[in-house]
Amino acid sequence: MRIAMVSGSYPGMDCGVGDYTRNLASAIRARGHEIAVLTRRDHRILAGDGPPVLGVAAQWGPLGVLTLLSRLRSFGPDVVHLQYGTIAFDEKASICLLPAACRTALPQARMVTTVHTPKGPYWFPRAGRWRDRLFGLLAGGSDTVITTTNGQAGQIARLTGVDKHAAVVPVGPGILPRRRNGGRRAEFRRRIGVGPHDMMFVTFGVIHPDHDYRSLLEGFKQALTARGNVKLLLIGGGGRGAGTQTRDWVARQLRGMGLERTVRLTGYLPEETAREYLAVADAAIQVYGGGVSDARSSFATVAAFGLPVITTSGTDQPDAVRSGGNALLVPPGDPAAMAAAIAALAGSAALRASLGRGAAALSARYSWDAIAAATERIYGDRP
Numbered sequence: 404m405r406i407a408m409v410s411g412s413y414p415g416m417d418c419g420v421g422d423y424t425r426n427l428a429s430a431i432r433a434r435g436h437e438i439a440v441l442t443r444r445d446h447r448i449l450a451g452d453g454p455p456v457l458g459v460a461a462q463w464g465p466l467g468v469l470t471l472l473s474r475l476r477s478f479g480p481d482v483v484h485l486q487y488g489t490i491a492f493d494e495k496a497s498i499c500l501l502p503a504a505c506r507t508a509l510p511q512a513r514m515v516t517t518v519h520t521p522k523g524p525y526w527f528p529r530a531g532r533w534r535d536r537l538f539g540l541l542a543g544g545s546d547t548v549i550t551t552t553n554g555q556a557g558q559i560a561r562l563t564g565v566d567k568h569a570a571v572v573p574v575g576p577g578i579l580p581r582r583r584n585g586g587r588r589a590e591f592r593r594r595i596g597v598g599p600h601d602m603m604f605v606t607f608g609v610i611h612p613d614h615d616y617r618s619l620l621e622g623f624k625q626a627l628t629a630r631g632n633v634k635l636l637l638i639g640g641g642g643r644g645a646g647t648q649t650r651d652w653v654a655r656q657l658r659g660m661g662l663e664r665t666v667r668l669t670g671y672l673p674e675e676t677a678r679e680y681l682a683v684a685d686a687a688i689q690v691y692g693g694g695v696s697d698a699r700s701s702f703a704t705v706a707a708f709g710l711p712v713i714t715t716s717g718t719d720q721p722d723a724v725r726s727g728g729n730a731l732l733v734p735p736g737d738p739a740a741m742a743a744a745i746a747a748l749a750g751s752a753a754l755r756a757s758l759g760r761g762a763a764a765l766s767a768r769y770s771w772d773a774i775a776a777a778t779e780r781i782y783g784d785r786p
């Protein structure tokens with residue numbers, strides 16, 4: 404099968420959708436399909452040894468989408484698979500018209516859209532109805548819509564009024580672990596300012612306004628009062644737009660709370676460096692305002708590294724995530740519960756080992772081969 408995967412970003416840019424695209428395309432290619440990624444024309448992009456990457460447009464306005472359509476026609480795919488995220492496509496409306504355009508220009512191709520952001524692009528305040536209509540065009544024009552949770556599938560149906568069942572496929576890890584070098588672990592921790600007796604927590608992923616950093620920082624400060632040997636590293640940049648503002652807010656809070664020596668913002672890190680940070684961490688804390696779900700690539704990543712993890716509960720929480728079994732769950736907006744979970748994890752090696760084993764077992768749910776197999780079945784399911 405000949406597949407064109409379209410994404411507004413790719414690794415090298417500070418965007419989780421780009422990481423998802425590279426990992427999924429690589430896994431599908433490994434299953435014997437011909438695949439190319441059509442993405443932004445950007446000097447930061449790191450193609451590596453993955454699938455062929457074609458830089459199409461510097462921006463995603465009408466001219467960029469017309470250029471994309473021309474490249475798609477030249478490629479002649481059996482499937483066009485759009486990875487839709489509003490920020491990745493510069494909040495431009497034009498990308499929402501791609502499915503309808505492909506129906507005319509590429510009538511033989513199946514149009515599949517994975518929705519990473521279940522809403523239309525932002526234009527101006529109070530434009531919600533128009534955003535919903537644009538998103539309806541995107542979803543209605545696709546042969547199949549893929550989303551990552553049942554909750555998002557219901558949200559898509561409510562937003563668009565499209566009577567179309569969305570296929571649900573979880574996301575996988577943004578970074579995969581490699582074999583650890585025990586001697587290098589101590590050296591790397593020392594280099595990043597973590598002592599041999601320090602408890603190193605990490606929060607992994609792009610800084611996002613949806614995340615509950617207030618409870619994280621307040622809870623961490625409470626835990627720090629009880630245990631002085633804990634460190635926290637927030638691994639990831641602020642992306643663009645609201646994420647940058649959130650990153651700046653976090654930095655101000657660290658200064659105001661006197662946490663600058665124990666909590667550090669690393670900013671965006673190259674993949675190999677981020678992998679080293681995760682490999683030497685003792686535990687992770689993932690704080691989602693809406694709670695953990697199968698849409699959280701950052702959660703899948705820390706699970707793949709076998710890290711004991713504290714995360715927030717929510718209405719779209721997978722049944723497979725069990726508090727005390729493969730994670731410690733705390734309610735969003737509850738700094739006292741966060742502090743208690745941090746203290747419990749920092750104080751018990753047995754609990755850390757048990758939760759780490761549970762997380763490693765859970766990570767099979769998020770393997771890229773399983774995700775590629777589910778996506779492959781969708782490609783072959785003609786409407």
